[in-house]
Amino acid sequence: MDDVFRALADPTRRSLLDELFKQDGQTLSALEARVPMTRFGVMKHLKVLEEAHLVVTRKHGREKLHFLNAVPIRLIHDRWVSKFAEPWVAALSDLKHDLEERKMEKVYEIYIKTTPERLWEAITNTDMRAKYTFGVRVVSEFAPGSSYVGRANPPGQADELTIVEGENLEVDPPRRLVQSFRALWSDDVKSEGTSRVTWEIEPVGDSCQLTVIHDQLREGANAELYGGWPMVLSGLKTLLETGELLTTPGSLRYASGGAASCH
The missing domain is CATH 1.10.10.10 (Winged helix-like DNA-binding domain superfamily/Winged helix DNA-binding domain)
Structure with missing residues (x-):
């Protein structure tokens, strides 16, 4: 830091x-x-x-x-912003973000002290994924051409909600995963259509450089599609390096933008 x-x-x-x-x-x-x-x-x-x-x-x-790359700033946020202040901070951050122009490609980068194999497992294992994607469970065979679906139980609802769905376009464990991404958690994001998310894992010493590229977004795309990435990647780093979960809460709407797209 x-x-x-x-x-x-x-x-x-x-x-x-x-x-x-x-x-x-x-x-x-x-x-x-x-x-x-x-x-x-x-x-x-x-x-x-x-x-x-x-x-x-x-x-x-x-x-x-x-x-x-907003991830380092998110890590600072997670370290010092209390879980009680988080909803207010997130609301103000979302308001500012909504007033700014969004482009067609977003790139996020983070270093995690782990092995490529362990990082790949955290991305593709349903139970591990749910720990840092706020309960969103992504199920897939993770084979080229296979489909995936992410589901969760929203607070106050008994029925499971489908958050995201798509196809695994490229699967090269433990180095690269490319997926189509269609958000389903609200009518607003459904209208955005299909975009693409790429995970790139590169070993660096005793750590891994993880780069996430969310592209093929339309000009001015709804920020919910990608706004949760820094929070999710921060949670992934915390889980793999400490075995613990982040205490900062994330609403289903806010988390879905990154959590679901971590398919």
Whole structure:
């Protein structure tokens, strides 16, 4: 977390994060045009943000795109925001998010001290998944072309609700999982149609770098589709590294955006 706080201490770096929040997936040239600084200066600041894992990059053809990674900020939130304040903080965060522009691709990155095999198990095992996806149980054979479905019992309801469904497009254990994703928990998200979620696991020393890409989202897609990812990935890290569950509560609506998409 020290790297995160150092990165956030500089107003220029915060401005770069603001620009990526407004429009994710920007090139160096696009970001350079938005801040009063030389290209070299912007590169230096982006390097600091990347080292703190607040920004991740992906190649699209010949272009290198920069994406805001909210997971480290979520980890700080989970450490210090009390479970009693969480509903108020989440409500205000959701309100701000709803007022901002959403793009077609979201990228999240986190480092977890575990093995690729154990991480793959946590992603694909029904009982383990339910521990960090707020009770959403995802059932599938996890074979290429197979289907999956995620269900949960919402508070105050006796009947089980289908949260999400889709198809396993690529299955390469324990390295890569690509799935189509169709949200079903409300009429608003049902109208968004089908998007795609990719899990990429890369071993790094005694840990794993986990990158989650949620793409093929329509321009201005409902934030519920992807808004829960930082909370879910934070819960996954906590579970694998400590064996414990996060105490911060998540409503079914908020958690579904990431929990269900962790199929």
